[in-house]
Every structure is written in C-alpha cells, then in structure tokens.
Amino acid sequence: MISLDNVSKTYGSGPGAVQALKDIDLQVPKGTIHGVIGLSGAGKSTLIRCVNLLERPSAGRVVIDGQELTAMDAAALRQARHQCGMIFQHFNLLTNRTVYDNVALPLELMGQSRQTIRERVLPLLEMTGLADKTAQYPAQLSGGQKQRVAIARALASQPKVLLCDEATSALDPQTTASILTLLQEINQRLGLTILLITHEMEVVKTICHRVGLISDGRLVEDADVGDFFTAPGTQLGRDFLNDFLKLEAPQALIERLEPESGESTHPVVRLTFSGDSVATPLISRLAREHGIDVSILQAKVESIQGRTLGLMIAELMGSASQTRQALATLESFDLHVEVLGHVQRTD
Amino acid sequence: MSSALIDLVWQSTLETLYMVAVAGILSALAGVPLGVLLYVTRPRQILAQPVVNTVLGIVTNVGRSVPFIILLVAIIPFTRMIVGSSIGTNAAAVPLTIAAIPFVARLVEGALNEVSPGLVEAAQSMGATPMQIIMKVLLPEARGGIINGLTITLVALVSYSAMAGAVGGGGLGDLGIRYGYNRFNPTVMLITVVVLVVMVQLFQSLGDYLVRKSDHK
Numbered sequence: 001m002i003s004l005d006n007v008s009k010t011y012g013s014g015p016g017a018v019q020a021l022k023d024i025d026l027q028v029p030k031g032t033i034h035g036v037i038g039l040s041g042a043g044k045s046t047l048i049r050c051v052n053l054l055e056r057p058s059a060g061r062v063v064i065d066g067q068e069l070t071a072m073d074a075a076a077l078r079q080a081r082h083q084c085g086m087i088f089q090h091f092n093l094l095t096n097r098t099v100y101d102n103v104a105l106p107l108e109l110m111g112q113s114r115q116t117i118r119e120r121v122l123p124l125l126e127m128t129g130l131a132d133k134t135a136q137y138p139a140q141l142s143g144g145q146k147q148r149v150a151i152a153r154a155l156a157s158q159p160k161v162l163l164c165d166e167a168t169s170a171l172d173p174q175t176t177a178s179i180l181t182l183l184q185e186i187n188q189r190l191g192l193t194i195l196l197i198t199h200e201m202e203v204v205k206t207i208c209h210r211v212g213l214i215s216d217g218r219l220v221e222d223a224d225v226g227d228f229f230t231a232p233g234t235q236l237g238r239d240f241l242n243d244f245l246k247l248e249a250p251q252a253l254i255e256r257l258e259p260e261s262g263e264s265t266h267p268v269v270r271l272t273f274s275g276d277s278v279a280t281p282l283i284s285r286l287a288r289e290h291g292i293d294v295s296i297l298q299a300k301v302e303s304i305q306g307r308t309l310g311l312m313i314a315e316l317m318g319s320a321s322q323t324r325q326a327l328a329t330l331e332s333f334d335l336h337v338e339v340l341g342h343v344q345r346t347d
Numbered sequence: 348m349s350s351a352l353i354d355l356v357w358q359s360t361l362e363t364l365y366m367v368a369v370a371g372i373l374s375a376l377a378g379v380p381l382g383v384l385l386y387v388t389r390p391r392q393i394l395a396q397p398v399v400n401t402v403l404g405i406v407t408n409v410g411r412s413v414p415f416i417i418l419l420v421a422i423i424p425f426t427r428m429i430v431g432s433s434i435g436t437n438a439a440a441v442p443l444t445i446a447a448i449p450f451v452a453r454l455v456e457g458a459l460n461e462v463s464p465g466l467v468e469a470a471q472s473m474g475a476t477p478m479q480i481i482m483k484v485l486l487p488e489a490r491g492g493i494i495n496g497l498t499i500t501l502v503a504l505v506s507y508s509a510m511a512g513a514v515g516g517g518g519l520g521d522l523g524i525r526y527g528y529n530r531f532n533p534t535v536m537l538i539t540v541v542v543l544v545v546m547v548q549l550f551q552s553l554g555d556y557l558v559r560k561s562d563h564k
Contacts, residue, residue, distance in 0.1 A: 054472060078475070081471075081472060081473060082473070086469070086473075090463075096488055096561070096563050106473040139563055
C-alpha cells in the first residue's frame with residue numbers, strides 16, 4: 001500500500017548540507033500497522049513527512065496505492081492526499097472551530113455538500129467516542145480527546161492510509177493506551193494501513209505488526225515485531241529493547257564481570273526465550289543433565305503480539321567444562337543466548 | 348457652556364468618527380489582503396515568493412516611515428483625484444487611509460505569524476489549496492489577533508485625525524487646536540480631550556469584547 005523506493009532527503013547544499021534520510025526502502029502492505037522507531041534526530045519525522053510529501057524527497061519514489069506521489073503535479077498531489085490521513089503529536093486542531101467543524105474540515109476542502117459532511121462526521125464522532133462533544137472547542141478538551149478529534153478528522157476523507165507522527169508522545173500512559181486501542185480498532189474495522197513513527201517501544205509492542213528502526217537517516221532494521229523483540233539485529237535495536245524491558249544485570253554484578261573466562265569463573269548469560277522454548281523446563285534440565293547450579297539474577301516475561309517473550313539473566317555455576325557443555329545445550333534450543341561476561345566464583 | 352459650543356463639539360465628534368470610520372474600513376479592506384500577502388510570500392511559506400515579498404516589504408515600510416503630516420500634504424494631488432478636492436473631511440480621509448494600510452498590513456502579518464505552523468501543515472496533509480489554507484485556516488485562526496490589530500489601528504486613527512485640521516478636515520483635534528490652544532480656551536481643550544479619551548476607551552472595549560467573543564484559544 002505504501003512503498004518508499006530509495007528515498008533520500010538532503011537539506012541545504014554544498015559542504016553544509018545535512019542528509020536527513022539515506023536510501024530508505026520501506027514497504028507497508030495493505031492492512032498492516034508498521035511502526036518506525038528511532039532516537040530524536042534520527043530522521044523519523046522527515047521520513048513520515050516524505051510519505052505524503054509534506055517534505056519532498058531529494059531522490060527516490062513514493063508510491064501509495066499504486067499512485068506515484070513523487071511524479072505528480074501540485075493539483076494531483078492534493079487529490080492523492082485525500083487518500084492519506086495524518087495525525088500529529090500536538091494534534092494540530094483548529095482552535096476556532098468546534099469538534100464537529102474540525103472533523104468536517106477535510107470534507108469542506110473537498111467541496112462536499114453539508115448533507116454529505118453531516119453523514120460522514122457524525123458516525124466518526126460516534127466511533128471515536130466524541131458524540132457528546134460536537135459543539136465544544138478544542139481548548140475545552142483533554143489531550144486524549146483532542147487526539148480522538150484529530151483521528152476522526154484524519155478519517156473523514158475515507159483514506160486508505162493513516163500516518164501517525166508521534167501521535168501518543170504528548171499523552172500520559174493511560175491515554176496512550178486508549179488511543180492505541182482506537183487505532184487498532186480502526187485498523188481492524190476499516191482495514192486501514194497505518195504507518196506510525198514513535199520513540200516509544202510500548203507503542204510498537206502494543207499495536208504494530210512490523211517495525212523499522214531508523215538511525216542516522218538509515219533504516220537499519222525492518223522486521224516482524226515478534227522477531228524484533230526476540231532477536232534485534234543491531235546493537236541499537238538491542239539497546240532499545242533492553243531499555244524497554246529494563247532487564248540489565250545488577251550493577252554489583254556488572255562491576256565484577258570479566259570479558260574472558262578463566263579456570264575459576266562462571267559465565268553470566270542473558271537468555272531470550274520466545275515461542276515454544278518458553279514452555280521448556282530449561283533450568284531444571286540444565287541442573288539435572290550437567291550437574292550445575294543456575295542462579296537467576298533477573299527474569300521477566302512479556303507478551304508481544306500474542307507471542308510470549310521470556311528474558312533471564314543467570315549465572316551458570318559449575319566447573320569450566322560443565323558450564324561449557326551447559327552453554328552448548330542452551331544454544332541447541334530455540335532461544336537466544338548472549339554471554340555477558342564471566343565472574344570469579346565466590347564459593 | 349453655550350449651546351453653540353456644544354454644537355461645535357458634537358459636530359467635531361461626528362467629523363472625527365466619520366474620518367476614523369472611513370479610513371478604518373478602507374484600510375482594513377486593503378490592509379488585510381496586503382498583510383496576508385506579506386505573510387504567505389515569505390520564504391518557506393505556502394506561496395513563497397522572495398522577490399515579491401521583499402518588494403512588498405519595502406513598499407510597506409516606506410508607507411509607514413513617512414510622517415503623517417508630510418504624507419497629508421505630499422499626496423494632495425492624489426487626494427484631489429480621488430475626492431475632487433484637497434480640503435475638507437473627505438480629503439482628510441484619503442491620507443488617513445493611505446497611512447493606515449501599511450499599519451494594518453504589518454499587524455495582520457504579525458497576527459498570522461502567531462498561527463501554529465502545524466495547523467498549516469495539517470491542512471496541507473488534507474490536500475488544501477493555498478487559498479483554502481488562507482481562508483479556512485490562517486484567517487480564522489488569526490481572527491483574534493487581527494481584530495486586536497484593527498482596534499489598535501482605530502485608536503491610532505483617532506490620534507492621526509487630529510492633524511486633519513491642516514487640510515480643513517475638522518474633527519476634535521482641530522477643535523482643540525483652534526479654540527483651545529489658539530484662542531486660549533482651556534474649557535474647550537479639556538472637553539476635546541475628554542471626548543477623545545472616551546472614544547478611545549469605547550473602541551478598545553469593543554475590540555476586546557470582539558476578541559473574547561471570536562477567539563476560542
């Protein structure tokens with residue numbers, strides 16, 4: 001539904017030029033929710049603005065629903081934008097229009113009759129839970145309600161695509177959750193394709209099917225959400241994940257970690273279980289088969305898109321050969337093993 | 348206070364109101380579009396035209412930098428062409444209008460500049476044309492600021508209209524100078540000032556009321 005081919009964006013020219021996006025290739029199939037995550041300044045905002053050409057890419061093609069936006073003149077582009085709703089971090093509602101009139105705006109711009117506008121706007125306000133707020137002005141609404149108005153407005157022209165620019169970043173966690181639920185409903189009910197950018201892993205975890213990771217203007221990862229959360233392909237991805245799961249070894253242990261194993265050390269491992277391996281009684285098996293003790297230092301279980309993800313930081317306590325064999329056994333399972341380092345045995 | 352004096356004050360008040368109203372309405376009609384042009388032709392704006400913007404900016408600044416009393420006499424041939432005479436209340440309204448247009452334009456430009464760029468971006472994402480953005484986003488969102496600017500203009504016009512006496516335009520300022528100052532009649536001077544103060548207060552209160560009424564920020 002959305003296809004970016006080799007999209008680049010450069011601001012300025014000459015030696016002072018800043019390359020905000022570099023050769024971005026991104027495909028979002030119809031009906032999926034695709035998240036793009038990245039740190040501030042990584043190019044997320046530029047990326048989403050390049051999709052509806054609020055920013056014109058310096059190079060590359062943008063195709064939405066088979067129409068190449070980058071090849072259009074101004075008038076055709078305005079028509080194409082009716083197919084592509086957008087919501088923003090700061091809602092961008094017109095302060096001098098009521099809720100009803102805000103939602104009606106895109107239809108007014110298209111030259112629809114009052115009658116048509118009424119028939120479109122009222123069900124949208126119903127769906128977004130704003131039926132009793134039609135005559136209020138944005139200043140009288142809470143942040144979550146404002147974003148609901150913005151969502152209703154973005155849907156008024158019956159678009160095929162919804163772009164969300166940090167849509168929940170200005171909201172508290174509870175409101176974020178309700179807005180995400182609404183977006184998910186819209187995706188399922190209307191089959192709308194959603195591209196969202198965010199810096200919050202929670203958003204990706206809750207509603208996205210696929211996720212891209214953007215760093216320094218490049219799309220460095222593009223994966224199913226389940227895969228990304230179980231085995232990120234880059235260090236940045238792992239940083240995001242660790243930060244999100246807050247699963248770090250205790251500080252006292254980190255200070256004792258040594259990079260190389262010795263005769264009298266125990267390995268400290270981070271295990272990431274997903275899918276079937278979650279159900280395996282792994283620890284007791286290691287203890288039984290290899291005669292080692294396993295000291296669990298941290299553990300957490302998360303449910304992501306219906307898949308269970310388990311994380312554990314553990315110290316394998318045994319002789320050097322026992323722990324080596326235990327590690328080999330671990331790696332034969334369907335799980336991700338990362339040796340964080342080694343600690344001197346204290347026993 | 349003689350009835351003749353009361354008549355004189357009343358007559359002068361009407362003349363002042365007439366000049367301010369004519370110049371206010373005409374300068375708004377010309378100044379608001381000019382202010383919009385000054386704003387939308389700025390670099391990176393919806394109708395960016397750097398050359399047009401620079402030229403308009405210079406013209407506007409020239410208009411604002413000519414002292415009113417000089418403008419009043421400098422454009423006498425133009426005034427005569429428009430109203431057929433270079434003296435009288437109508438003749439005074441022409442330079443008042445000319446002086447107020449760039450004033451209004453800059454105030455409108457400033458009011459538009461207060462509209463969040465995000466709103467323009469949102470309208471663009473909905474496929475709005477530049478004209479639709481001006482009519483449905485910029486002007487309605489800047490409504491409060493524009494009304495405020497027009498109020499400031501009206502008050503400035505009241506004060507400028509005092510100089511209309513130089514071309515026989517009459518009005519309260521003229522009355523104050525001729526009777527109060529030249530004939531050394533402090534009562535007339537005081538009455539004139541009091542009426543002007545009341546008039547400015549009324550304009551300001553009306554403006555504030557309209558801003559409150561129209562702005563939902």
